[in-house]
Structure formats: structure tokens, C-alpha cells
Amino acid sequence: MAKEVAVIFADGCEEVEGLTVVDVLRRLEIPTKMVGLTDRQVMGAHQIALTCDAVVSDDLLTADVVAFPGGRGGAERLRDHKALKSIMVQRQNDGKWNAAMCAAPIAFARYGLFKDADFTCFPGFDQVILSEEPSARFHEDITVVDDQRHLITSRGPATAMAYAFAIAEQLGVDTQEMQHAMLYDYLQAEFQQK
Structure with missing residues (x-):
């Protein structure tokens, strides 16, 4: 059975973080849906209009991974959406993978998904998250995978591709x-030489 990923887009999202995940996963032939928080039409933080395939519903319970892009406005909307919180808590209880990057881990902290979890996020948001969930453990890694809690987190726009590959x-x-076809391995090698 094919794996399926849902990427949740809210107004004010960081477009490059969400679209990079969709692009990379679709290149890898992983069925990936763009899901709008409250509407199929979403306006990103940089005024890029996005058209999603669906809107948040209980269908997210069957996805193998649900991923959140950051962007402060989008992350706050994700954090404050009660129906999405209920779905994400159920997903974690069911042992499903959930992913959030940049500012979006603030939503996971509010949902209670970060209890005793390892995570990363955009600089500064770690303090917000730790004030919500003091048992969480912040790391400065590009991406952090917590196998126990089934969580994937990443830092910001430049780490979106690493985040997408970690999800896959x-x-x-x-x-x-x-990674080779997209020159990601070349990029990694260049950074390691510097």
C-alpha cells in the first residue's frame, strides 16, 4: 500500500517550506496532498496564492505523515485550530508520524505532542515551546527525528529540503x-568543505 503524506497550509505560511516538501515527496512518487486549514485557497506569508487539494478533516487520521510548514502567522493559525489539535493528538496516540518546521513546532507544543520529546525549530521559538512543554529537549540540528514520539522537526526555510528528505x-x-538528482548531495559536500 502506498504511503501518503498531507502538508497543511494556513494563511501566513512560509511557502517555500510547504512547497518544498510537496515537491520533493512527489518527485519520490510519494502521494502528497496539499491540505488547507480552513479553505482550499491559502495566501502565504509572501503573498503567494496556493490552491490546496483538500481542507482539514478526519481524513488526516489515515495519512502516514502530516507535515506543517512554518511562517509565524500560519503556525499560530495551526496552533489555535481546535479540530486540527484533536486530529493531531489522535494521530500521535495512534503512533503516526507528525512533522513541523520553523515556527510550526509551537502548534505541537500547544497540542501536547512534545512531552519528553526531542525537537528543533526556528531560533527563538524554542523558548516559547519550552515554556509550554518544559520536558521537551531542544537541539540545534538541521532536522531532529524523535523515533519514540514519532516526530520530525526542522529549523527554517533553508532546511526545508533536509526536512522533506527526512520525512521520506x-x-x-x-x-x-x-538527493543526487536535485544536487542536494553537492550542496552538502560544499558546506562540509567550508
């Missing part, structure tokens, strides 16, 4: 060929 890898997909 948790689904058991070999990403090496795609």
Missing part, C-alpha cells in the same frame, strides 16, 4: 538517488 526516509524511501 521515515517512510522507508531511499532518497540517495533523488
Whole structure:
């Protein structure tokens, strides 16, 4: 059975973070839906209009991974959406993978998903998260995968591709060929030389 990912877009989202995940996963032939928080039409933080495939519903309970892009406005809307909170808590209780990057981990903290969890986020939001969930453990890594809590987190716009590959890898997909095709391995090698 094919794995499925849902990426949740809210007004004020960081477009590059959400669209990079959709792009990379679709290149890897992982069925990936763009899901609007309250409407199929979403306006990103940089005034890029996005048209989603669906709107948040209980269908998210069956996705193998639900991923949140950041962007402060979008992250706050995700954080404050009661129906989405209920779905995400149920997903964690069911042992499903959930992912959030940049500012969006503030939503997971509010939902209670970060109890005793390892995470990362955009600089400064770690203090917000730790004030909500003091048992969480912040790391400065590009991406953090918490196998116990089934959580994937990442730092910000420049780490979106690493985040996308981490999501694919948790689904058991070999990403090496795609990393090479997209020059991601070249980028990694360049950074390691500096």
C-alpha cells in the first residue's frame, strides 16, 4: 500500500517550506496532498496564492505523515485550530508520524505532542515551546527525528529540503538517488568543505 503524506497550509505560511516538501515527496512518487486549514485557497506569508487539494478533516487520521510548514502567522493559525489539535493528538496516540518546521513546532507544543520529546525549530521559538512543554529537549540540528514520539522537526526555510528528505526516509524511501538528482548531495559536500 502506498504511503501518503498531507502538508497543511494556513494563511501566513512560509511557502517555500510547504512547497518544498510537496515537491520533493512527489518527485519520490510519494502521494502528497496539499491540505488547507480552513479553505482550499491559502495566501502565504509572501503573498503567494496556493490552491490546496483538500481542507482539514478526519481524513488526516489515515495519512502516514502530516507535515506543517512554518511562517509565524500560519503556525499560530495551526496552533489555535481546535479540530486540527484533536486530529493531531489522535494521530500521535495512534503512533503516526507528525512533522513541523520553523515556527510550526509551537502548534505541537500547544497540542501536547512534545512531552519528553526531542525537537528543533526556528531560533527563538524554542523558548516559547519550552515554556509550554518544559520536558521537551531542544537541539540545534538541521532536522531532529524523535523515533519514540514519532516526530520530525526542522529549523527554517533553508532546511526545508533536509526536512522533506527526512520525512521520506521515515517512510522507508531511499532518497540517495533523488538527493543526487536535485544536487542536494553537492550542496552538502560544499558546506562540509567550508
